[in-house]
Each structure stands twice: as structure tokens, then as C-alpha cells.
Amino acid sequence: MKILVGLKRVVDYTVRVQVKPDGSGVAIDGVKMSINPFDEIALEEALRLREAGKATEVIVVSIGQQTSMQQIDTGLAMGANRGILVKTDKPIQPLTAARVLAKLVEKEQPGLVILGKQAIDDDNSQTAQMLAALIDRPQATFASKVEVDGNVARVTREVDVGLETLEVDLPAVISVDLRLNTPRFIKLPDIMKAKAKPRETLELASLGVESGDHLAATHYAPPAKRQKGVVVKDVPELIGALKAKGLL
């Protein structure tokens, strides 16, 4: 079985993104870019499934500009077998990403597609669910445990009220949560080995995918600032301050 993994290039999670003063967007020129943290976890899970003999090939896909090839390089160094860059010059929305991934599913026929539960730039958390709908297959989102047994995956999901377990027939789409695994570190020889791995570039425009970019962002603003608070000197003062606010 093949596993397809999505790697989105996003602003690194340590960067504190600022809104441009004119409200036209966020200032991200020159900031550190990385693989979406959830996608590293998705890839790690795919690699572990391959190492456990449940999968034969792990394919990493990134949809974005030429620069997203860096994230594919990293994915290949982590251990993926090959990479596909779907090139487009403008940012796409989840429905378009899902339609592109559906095309690749049609072509590659993977048994599993593993994506992140959300991309930490737009915080949408939609692509996996949309892909599963488009290909009419099961979805198991926010996974914290994945067990594959023949044609079935048993997935534990992190939900608001606890942990839910679903059983899904393959092919299926999984989106991963933070506690599924800890991604491996890349060693120097892995980077060298990855140089020889196959990388394919497809133009998004050539895939015949209808755009699903229906939403228009018209203005960006910084979040409302909280008023500066007080620092109390000891516990009695803290209790006094809470009582003054009627909270105790």
C-alpha cells in the first residue's frame, strides 16, 4: 500500500506574525518557513507504518510555490520515498488543496492519505475532511493513535469529551493530532541520501482542477489588546483584587 502525506510550507511556529499597518495582510517576507508541525507528525506516522511492513511507499506532496520544494526535500530526508510538488504561484484555499489531492489520489491510488489536523497559518482544519468527501471515503480526524490491520484502520481521535475510536475501511483519509508521535530528527547522511530520491513537479494549472478559492480576505487586523493588568505583591493582595472584582 502507498501512503500519501501532505506537507504544507508555513511560517514557523516560533514566529510571532504581525499584521501590516495598512491591513492588507500579514508581514511574512523573510521570516522562517517550515513544514507545518502537524504534517511532520503525519509523515512520521507514515514512515512508521512503512517500517512496520504495513505500507510499501510513502509519497510526500506539497502544493505551493517552487520554494515548497524545500519542505519536500526535508520530507525525503526524513525518509519518504518520493515527492510531488504541485506548483502554483498564489496561495490556495482548502477546497482547492483537497481537489488537487483528490487528483493525486486518483493517479496514485494510495491506501491512506495522512494530513495534518490543521495548517497553523490559516488554522482552517478542513483539507482532510474535504478530501475524504470528494473521494467518497472515510475520514478519521485528529488522530492520536493509528493501527492498520489489513484493509481496516482503527483510529483513536482526540475529541472534546475524551478519546473516540473509529474503525475505517481503507482507502481512508486521516488527519493527525500532536500526540500521535514525535517526529524523528534528520541526520546528515539522510540529507545526502535524499538527494537521489525522485521529485516530480506538476503545474496546478495542468491538473484540470476547478478552483475552490471562493473566499476573499478583505482586511487584516491585529487582535484586540487586553488592558495592562496589575502585579500584586502577595497572596492576600491577590485575594483582595479578586474580591474587588466580585470573582470570589
Place this chain on the structure above:
Amino acid sequence: MSKILIIAEHLNGQLNQSTAKCVSCASKIAGASIDIVVLAADPAPIAAQAAAIAGVSRVRTIANAANANAIAAIYAPQVVAIASDYTHVFGASTTVGKDLMPRIAALLGVSQLSDIMAADDAHTFKRPIYAGNAIVTVKAPAGQIVVATVRAASFAAAGGGGNATIEAAAVAVALPTHTRYVNLQQGGGDRPDLQTARIVVSGGRALGSADAFKLIYDFADKLKAGVGASRAAVDSGYAPNDMQVGQTGKIIAPELYVAVGISGAIQHLTGIKDAGTIVAINKDAEAPIFEVADIGLVADLFKAVPEIMAAL
């Protein structure tokens, strides 16, 4: 005129409060008529609770044994079957809503808006991005059905006293069997629910062990509070995952939030930005949590918390 359908969220026969918060969001859209749909094995008791929410015109029920659990692949085609009666379909940005709404949107061939925190008009919404570092105004196309999840923490629950009509919706669609519910291990216990509690006490990495985290539970019990945790505390196994507050955990808006031994990473702060009063107890005066705290106490938590408890 806007016709808005809200998908009821429920568990064990109880309607989740997030549904009334979606109603509150929908009622911000001028002149909207609001329906709720209840998918369940036995929708009647839930429909009765939904019908009592102020501002709801009609509650529609879709009864089916397959609807006993909220499985997105099973719910989505049934919602789609009645969606053509509506201009908007809303669900809460809970794990149930986040799982379901994109599937519905994709079946309808439209984009979805995640986590709307304000409705400026029927097609213009505000939502947070970059872990809440920016708020973007988004316009959905006027000629398309709007599918969205509502950031429950941004809205007060709509009141009671409503008297909506309840009717069964006739839905005949084939349901998939490829996704099967196995079980739910519920956390929580009998403490106030984190997402609706008036007071929440959260512990961070500073607690150092699951055993020491008991101090947070005791403190919370003293305050009749719900319990939360930072990701570091959850990852280290001090607290269960359903207690995580933040960008990838729960977004909450209690009247009082007490952060104990939590540094205040942006991913954590985005989960509490609508809290009424934030109290921080941290031994590092430079910790970023003090930038957002209304009341800060620079102290060792293992001294300060017992002292507070003794004084209550």
C-alpha cells in the same frame, strides 16, 4: 433573506451549549430565520431542548439508528439533503463541528469558513488566523450557500423561553458503512465542563508530575472550577488531552481564568483571549503570561496555591 440551518451538537441526550452559541451568532445576521437540525437515533428529547432556544423558528429531526454517534461521513450527506432550503449552514467549532462542516462544504462544492468570531453581515465574517495573531475579515460569495463553524467562545449562548415547531425531515439518502464507531472514553468526571465553566484553573509544565498536578484539581474544586492544562502538561502526561487549552486544544471564555505555572506561549493564549479576568501565578516575572494577565502574582506556585486555598 437569510435562512440559517444550525446543526445541533449533543451527547447522551443532552444538547451541547455550543448550539445556543451558534444561534446567537446566526441572530447577528439581520432578518435571519433560524432552524436547527437534530440528527440522532432518538432526536425527540434533544429537539425539545433545541426548540426552547430563543430565536429558533423550527427544529427539524432526522431519526436514524446510524445517527447514534456523530460520524461525519454519515451525517454529512443527510445535512446536504436538506441544505438547499438554506442560505447558511452553521456548526460549532467543537471537534464534532470541525470534523463535519468541511465534509458538508465539499459535498456542496463550496468553501468553508472556520471559527467565525463575528458576523458583520450575511456574507462578511471575522475569524482568527496565525494562532490568533491576526483577525481577518472574509467575504463569502453572495450567490453561494455559506458553510461555517462558529467559534463558540466568541458568543454568549442564546437564551431560553423559545417555542419553535418541531418536525421530522424526510431524508432518504444511502449512508456509508465504511466508517464504524467503536467507543468513546470520556474524560472529565464530575468537575464543571471546561468549555462552559465560569471559572477555570489551568496547570502547566511547572507542576512537574501527574501527582503534583493534583494540586490543580484541589485548587479547582475549592473554586468550583473546571480544569485546564497547557500542551506541555498534557504532553508530559500530567493531565488528559481533553484538558488542553489553546490553538490546538479548547478555546474557552470563562469569567475567571487562573494560569498556574504556565509561561503563556501564543498557542496557549489564543485559547483564553476572551476570558473575563486572567490571573497568572508564575515564578518568572518575565513570563509572557504577565503581558495578558489582569492580575499577576510572581511566586512559587507550590507555596502560593496552598496559601490561597487556605485563605478561601
